[in-house]
Amino acid sequence: MALTGTYLRTLDEKRRLAVPKRVKDDFAEENLESLIVAPGTEKSLVVYSPKSFDQYAARLSGAPEHQRYMRLFYSSAERLEFDSQSRIRIPDRLADYAGLKRDVYLLGVQDHAELWDKEAWEAFINTHSPEFDQLALKAMS
Template sequence: MGILGKPYFRGQSIHRLDAKGRLRIPTKFREVLQNHYTDALVITRMGECLLAYPPEEWEKIENKAREFSQVQPEHRAFMRYFISSAEECEFDNQGRILIPPFLREEANLTQDVLLAGVLTNFEIWNKSTWDAHIKLDKDSYQKIMEFMAGTGL
């Protein structure tokens, strides 16, 4: 579980997609899954990256989404975009998952892929897209750190 004692996805890892679109999930992320969740993932799209959830965390999202209005346009749009693109991905014997082609295309995943742990899930990015976002987002980090320290916002 690590020294922090909580079963969260933390840190970053760079990997390569193979020719079939399979991605090796880092050991530290696999250990969180194996020790605290089902050893599988639900992957969906969000902006320019993909989000990977343990099935137990994904179920919480689906439970909330079930309460959405069937007629409110924003709710319907969310369901079409986020929920309808979700795919269950199981691991092979080598700790890889096959990312479906439409999701690879959506996130522009070609070869170099960055996985970023964000607590209850992790993001899957095209490495170049990640680098560009990190540079653009630097200004907002200071404001958030001030908020976290209790001095801002």
């Protein structure tokens, strides 16, 4: 099932993120114990299940023109274990990369989730929502 939805969350003082049960379920992985978090585009973080991360890695493999991107991406990716309350702790360097403050959005984006600082996501929405119809036409063609 494709990951969907927008979830406003709050990082605690230790930068722990409570992952909603629906998001965990939508990853459709039995006994999901961890997620992989890595830098995304536009100062976001991408969040994959181990299985979806492996599928993404398979799409990237063997393309020498992607070597610099792969070095940056994989060296920054972190496997984060869930605690007993279904939280993951976002490492400082990743939180700093994405400019995460206290309030964040966790977004479902087909095969992965994205984590955005609240202000950055709201700016993205305000900028790109007027283009929705044009973007939809491009995506469907």
